[in-house]
Amino acid sequence: RESVGSFLDELFQLGALAGGTSSESFFVRCGSETMTQRDLDRGVLVVEVGVALLRPAEFVVIEIRVERQ
Numbered sequence: 001r002e003s004v005g006s007f008l009d010e011l012f013q014l015g016a017l018a019g020g021t022s023s024e025s026f027f028v029r030c031g032s033e034t035m036t037q038r039d040l041d042r043g044v045l046v047v048e049v050g051v052a053l054l055r056p057a058e059f060v061v062i063e064i065r066v067e068r069q
Contacts, residue, residue, distance in 0.1 A: 001030040004049060011051075018052040026051045034063075043068030 008026040011017055019025035029048040039046060045066040052059050 001028045001047070004028045004047065008049070008051065016054065018054050018057065024052065 005026075005028045008017070008028065009022050012019070012022045012025045017025035027048075027050045030046070034046040034048050035044065045064075047064045048061060049064065050059055050061040
């Protein structure tokens, strides 16, 4: 969460994201809100990232799922 948040904060500072504050521009969710106990037991990492893009002026949500093989 911290690494992705830092990256997105840099983009916000450069003016690449819409919104007046970083909290209006993006969010990163990871933990009990994105993963179940079963996911944790299986070694699955789920990170949800939302960004407010300047163009096409929409909020885009991306889910990143990493599974141990």
